[in-house]
Amino acid sequence: MLDPFLLRAGLAGVGLSLAAGPLGSFVVWRRMAYFGDATSHAAILGVALSFAFHLPLYAGILAVAVTVALFVSALGGRGHQTDTILGVVAHSALALGLVAVSFLPAVRADLSSYLFGDILAVGWSDVLLIWAGGAAVLALLAWRWDGLITATVNEELAQASGVDPGRERLALTLALALTVALSIKIVGALLIAAMLIIPPAAARGHAATPERMALLATLAGALATLGGLWASLVADTPAGPSVVAAAFVLFLLSLAGRRR
Amino acid sequence: MNLLEARDLGVRHGDNTILHGIGLSIAKGEIVTIVGPNGAGKSTLVRALIGLEPAATGQVLRAPGLRIGYVPQRLKIEAGLPMTVRRFLSLPHRVTDSAASEALARVGVPGIEGQQLAGLSGGQFQRALLARALLSSPDLLILDEPTQGLDQPGIAAFYRLLSDLRGQTGVAVLMVSHDLLVVMSASDRVICLNGHVCCEGAPEHVSAAPAYRALFGAGEGGVLALYRHHHDHDHDHDHHHGGGHPVRGAEGDHHHA
Numbered sequence A: 001m002l003d004p005f006l007l008r009a010g011l012a013g014v015g016l017s018l019a020a021g022p023l024g025s026f027v028v029w030r031r032m033a034y035f036g037d038a039t040s041h042a043a044i045l046g047v048a049l050s051f052a053f054h055l056p057l058y059a060g061i062l063a064v065a066v067t068v069a070l071f072v073s074a075l076g077g078r079g080h081q082t083d084t085i086l087g088v089v090a091h092s093a094l095a096l097g098l099v100a101v102s103f104l105p106a107v108r109a110d111l112s113s114y115l116f117g118d119i120l121a122v123g124w125s126d127v128l129l130i131w132a133g134g135a136a137v138l139a140l141l142a143w144r145w146d147g148l149i150t151a152t153v154n155e156e157l158a159q160a161s162g163v164d165p166g167r168e169r170l171a172l173t174l175a176l177a178l179t180v181a182l183s184i185k186i187v188g189a190l191l192i193a194a195m196l197i198i199p200p201a202a203a204r205g206h207a208a209t210p211e212r213m214a215l216l217a218t219l220a221g222a223l224a225t226l227g228g229l230w231a232s233l234v235a236d237t238p239a240g241p242s243v244v245a246a247a248f249v250l251f252l253l254s255l256a257g258r259r260r
Numbered sequence B: 001m002n003l004l005e006a007r008d009l010g011v012r013h014g015d016n017t018i019l020h021g022i023g024l025s026i027a028k029g030e031i032v033t034i035v036g037p038n039g040a041g042k043s044t045l046v047r048a049l050i051g052l053e054p055a056a057t058g059q060v061l062r063a064p065g066l067r068i069g070y071v072p073q074r075l076k077i078e079a080g081l082p083m084t085v086r087r088f089l090s091l092p093h094r095v096t097d098s099a100a101s102e103a104l105a106r107v108g109v110p111g112i113e114g115q116q117l118a119g120l121s122g123g124q125f126q127r128a129l130l131a132r133a134l135l136s137s138p139d140l141l142i143l144d145e146p147t148q149g150l151d152q153p154g155i156a157a158f159y160r161l162l163s164d165l166r167g168q169t170g171v172a173v174l175m176v177s178h179d180l181l182v183v184m185s186a187s188d189r190v191i192c193l194n195g196h197v198c199c200e201g202a203p204e205h206v207s208a209a210p211a212y213r214a215l216f217g218a219g220e221g222g223v224l225a226l227y228r229h230h231h232d233h234d235h236d237h238d239h240h241h242g243g244g245h246p247v248r249g250a251e252g253d254h255h256h257a
Helices: A004-029 A033-052 A059-078 A084-102 A111-116 A125-142 A145-153 A155-158 A167-183 A192-204 A210-235 A239-256 B040-052 B084-089 B097-108 B122-134 B153-168 B178-186 B211-214 B219-228 B236-239
Strands: B004-015 B015-026 B029-036 B057-062 B066-070 B140-144 B172-176 B189-195 B197-201
Touching: A004 A125, A004 A145, A004 A167, A004 A192, A004 A210, A004 B015, A004 B084, A004 B140, A033 A059, A033 A084, A033 A111, A033 A192, A059 A167, A059 B140, A084 A111, A125 B140, A125 B153, A145 A155, A145 A167, A145 B236, A155 B066, A155 B153, A167 B197, A192 A210, A192 A239, A210 A239, A210 B004, A210 B219, A239 B178, B004 B040, B015 B040, B015 B172, B029 B040, B029 B153, B029 B178, B040 B140, B040 B172, B066 B122, B066 B236, B084 B097, B084 B122, B097 B122, B153 B172, B153 B178, B189 B211, B197 B211
Parallel strands: B029 B172, B029 B189, B066 B140, B140 B172
Antiparallel strands: B004 B015, B004 B057, B189 B197
16 A cells, blocks of 8 residues: 555655764754755755766765855954855855756756655665765764764863864764765755754754754654655655655644743 | 973964963972963963963973873753763763762762763762762862852862872872952962963962952952953062062063972
8 A cells, every 4th residue: 555655755754764863963053954954955066066067966966965064164263254254165066057057957857856866766876875874973973973073072181181073073974975965865955054053953852962952853753754755645746846845834733842 | 390381382373472481390299270360361371281272382291191080161061961979970980889989978079970061069069070080090180260150159168178188199280260269268379360470479478469469459359359350460569579488470480389
């Protein structure tokens, strides 16, 4: 009764949530929301490059996402006003990507699936890549977990305890770039940041420790994916936006259920 | 036998020289307080001693295997980050429940493990930070204005606590403080800083030193003088102190026992 395409979509979405829950929690804790936007908008540019140079789609996106993330990190450290820089990069990356895509008829015809995702069209190879990539992100975060949390609480405190905040920042930057590359087919470049931020935001009021918040964010992300898929099936709505809308509903419910 | 020593240490921020010619040392079990007006470079000095600020000149020497417990000046917990006191004590190295509760009891806030860090009062928060610093069994505690935001009894209690801890564990303490009156009673040695070490020595000697009086005024008026201080004060009379005097003038004299 479960169509294979639905099974693949569900698995892909849940696999992404495994990485996006903990990583998104860091995005919230470190106020990196705009940073997530800048990196994910660059994904469109990555799509264009992949097609222009006949690279594998994920490789092109990953390369551009890593470049943009490192570029922004480097500029941020040089005394530029960070949110201005991020705003410049986020919108420029999106605009350049859209311009680049206009030269590539193959992508142009399919543009909305890259902007908003096409989770119902993922193949088994996508599912495999998403799980492998998600596991890599999760392993990276788990490996550095205590150092990451310490550096997130306070960079000086971390440094005085022998943790290098710069290295932890780099780990997060790379994890973010990888997650962006994995997300493109599921929610698309415009909504990736939503899946990083909304589930942790929904989890915040119900968690006493960072670990619990990351876990709840993962569950919320998985639930939103399945809920959004279901809604998309029943009401024939676009899948990517439906998943984000489902996450938003969970967020509203979390506010209502919040103990004060 | 010194735990930590700075030799001719200088720190620059861009073109601004924040600190120059700093010579100081901390011995085992000593309580040393750094005082000085706003902008004197107190926090910068502490950060340089820990290695958070690169030295432009000179060097910082640490005893081999020295363990430092650091309590920063300000620690703002991001509202989006849930953090219980218990979890915080395990950063970055996990500690056992019994070690955590013992550390909290030792600093006078037993049983607050389950509370959110962001929900603590100022005094509780400082003690939680101190408990975390103690869990690494430090040889040296470095505290940057640990009593900021505490009321007068709270400040006195906090210094008493530090003195007790030193008595129990033999930990040395280096701190920055604005609370001149309490500092004078709680410290073994006071270092008066204003871009350089103006004078240093036992509290009763430092408070009588001309360089100190130039910075803070004399007696009870000292606290007020802190905020009226002019930075172009004259240090010439420092050098009139004899060699055996416990107060050492700073300029040109960086040799410390």
